């Protein structure tokens with residue numbers, strides 16, 4: 001069925017202007033936040049939740065870096081250290097980065113495609129409100145007699161099966177997160193495919209919308225697989241099955257295959273929306289249309305496709321047949337091609353642009369440069385023969401932190417600065433935003449760059465103590481970590497100031513180079529974003545063709 | 549027809565059901581976690597959580613049904629619901645794919661390697677000398693003792709016929725609905741529900757037989773693990789589907805749906821076909837082959 005046929009609107013339906021809406025915002029705290037079906041309120045809930053998780057996970061990272069500040073065991077018991085590495089990852093992946101992206105999706109997708117709200121607003125509420133419960137359950141395991149999970153976020157058996165009573169709580173918490181993600185993704189897909197304003201054809205959609213469409217597909221495809229994997233762990237632990245027990249004909253390596261079939265797409269789930277945000281920001285501040293819009297879309301789709309057939313690059317050392325090693329090595333390297341397309345397109349967009357460097361742009365450029373470093377170390381890891389050396393060392397830790405912290409997290413920050421005026425109706429402090437950027441960028445490199453050397457020299461990951469030869473780089477890394485952690489307080493300060501204190505009102509068009517529907521609305525936008533479908537023409541789409 | 553005369557879109561107002569659902573879910577799952585850790589009160593709190601969830605489902609769906617029956621939904625809402633259901637079924641497909649994947653991996657790789665094939669020669673030589681790769685197997689250590697399997701062409705085959713027949717009856721019900729033949733609609737639906745419950749009944753009998761006479765349990769190595777995981781989750785889905793069909797049948801008796809608009813019916817029918825197809829996979833790869 002064609003989208004057009006579902007609307008019986010006439011063409012002079014005017015773009016929604018700020019004044020002409022009856023904003024029936026619900027009153028009262030519970031009505032507003034607990035029972036809400038509004039995409040903006042739910043988006044805000046997701047973002048606030050993610051920020052809180054970011055600090056909880058960050059606190060754990062501080063414990064890790066404090067213990068690793070010097071060789072020897074100083075602060076925490078080894079088992080607690082392992083709980084910290086495990087929980088840090090689980091909280092950051094499932095509690096901070098993923099919900100933050102869903103928050104962005106909630107806020108921005110209806111605004112960007114000209115819809116009044118998400119397609120399934122009640123379910124939208126539920127997908128959020130599962131999360132606080134899931135994470136309460138997950139975090140509560142730290143206070144149980146057996147302690148929290150300590151086998152790493154990858155939950156490899158047999159080690160993970162040696163966890164005590166808390167293990168069941170972890171499994172069920174993961175189930176809840178999965179349910180939440182799946183519902184959120186179904187909502188995103190239905191919204192994008194069904195709620196676009198007439199004329200907003202697929203290839204006119206902003207890239208953020210495209211990347212989220214593909215992300216949502218990945219989520220629906222792999223979260224159930226994770227659910228199945230942890231269910232098998234549960235039954236192996238408590239019900240005597242032997243999926244991962246060789247004595248019964250099972251295989252612990254099978255868990256790794258299943259986990260990484262989920263796990264590799266999962267890393268793209270965290271990074272594709274980041275690609276989208278950066279693709280929105282760079283054209284705005286380079287004042288040039290995005291270079292190669294269609295190529296960006298197809299690159300995203302091919303990355304998503306390839307992400308399903310590379311999982312075993314996480315398992316080069318488990319003793320796969322040679323053909324397996326080769327296949328996964330070459331397939332992995334293939335991903336560098338579409339990823340490279342993206343990086344070159346961002347750079348070409350900036351080429352000869354009239355650039356200004358407001359905070360969102362700084363973070364976006366920081367993303368392009370530093371994410372690329374992570375991509376290159378990924379390529380090194382993709383070479384099966386050398387991964388035998390790098391695997392499970394700090395080189396891997398450096399790799400994925402480069403793609404995740406100055407990668408995904410920087411994109412989250414870039415997006416926050418970019419749209420914060422739109423969300424709140426106030427301008428944030430540009431000075432403090434820039435300070436935040438520079439302190440973060442410098443410290444994140446002090447934090448993670450030395451870890452490459454540590455890894456190449458052979459320091460294993462997930463160990464609370466280390467040989468004295470690694471002392472210097474660890475100390476440097478920890479100092480960077482403390483500065484990075486502290487500098488995120490600036491971020492919170494800027495947000496709080498912007499929301500509650502800033503007197504500088506934001507225009508509808510916050511950034512003069514901004515293109516796309518979200519800028520046609522007031523800041524903040526009306527409660528139901530578009531009550532009537534807006535008119536879509538080349539002036540209101542984000543990535544109009546470049547004039548030749 | 550939109551909610552407000554001047555709106556083109558339908559946007560529902562606040563809802564209390566999700567938060568109730570979350571409370572039910574956390575009560576149920578936290579209880580389940582205590583339960584597997586041998587808590588004696590947990591079964592009761594689990595039940596309480598399940599009841600809260602059921603209350604939520606009735607309340608939430610009841611609201612949606614009332615809105616739908618009073619004509620508040622336009623075509624766009626209908627399409628959103630359809631997409632929602634289809635993608636939900638896709639997620640279920642992937643959930644089962646995970647366990648099928650485990651089955652195939654075990655049969656194609658893990659067990660032969662334990663038997664010394666390919667790269668497994670040393671594992672076999674050093675750890676389990678003399679273990680020969682066969683299927684079904686309880687593994688080199690014969691975990692759970694020796695067992696016999698359920699023959700495919702007994703009850704499982706009958707169950708296959710039952711589910712296939714139920715796919716036909718639900719389609720006949722759909723045709724009756726489209727022709728607005730209420731009597732036939734309700735009868736075919738009830739026949740489908742009945743077939744569903746008979747399937748579940750046979751499945752339970754089969755489990756009893758396995759546990760009591762064949763020595764086949766969840767602990768019977770990888771065969772028992774995959775067998776019970778796959779058939780167990782499938783059985784749960786059939787039960788759920790049959791209950792949903794029953795609800796739809798009751799709604800039909802109350803005069804809900806019309807020949808043009810009956811998404812609720814279709815959604816459940818899709819779901820039913822989905823559990824049907826999963827069963828065919830099970831029958832072939834778990835029982836026959």
Ligand code: HEM
Nearest residue numbers: 267271313314336375378379381382391392396400403404
């Ligand atoms: C050019 C693209 C990339 C390539 C070729 C690549 C390759 C790899 C390889 C081979 C490993 C396994 C290393 C080992 O354990 O020995 C790995 C680990 C990892 N990568 Fe990447 N990667 C790429 C991009 C990304 C991106 C974009 C993300 C996330 C946003 C990411 C996140 C991770 C994570 C989290 C791990 C470690 C997981 C763990 O063991 O805990 N990678 N990568």
Ligand SMILES: [Cu+2]
Nearest residue numbers: 264267313314
């Ligand atoms: Cu990977």
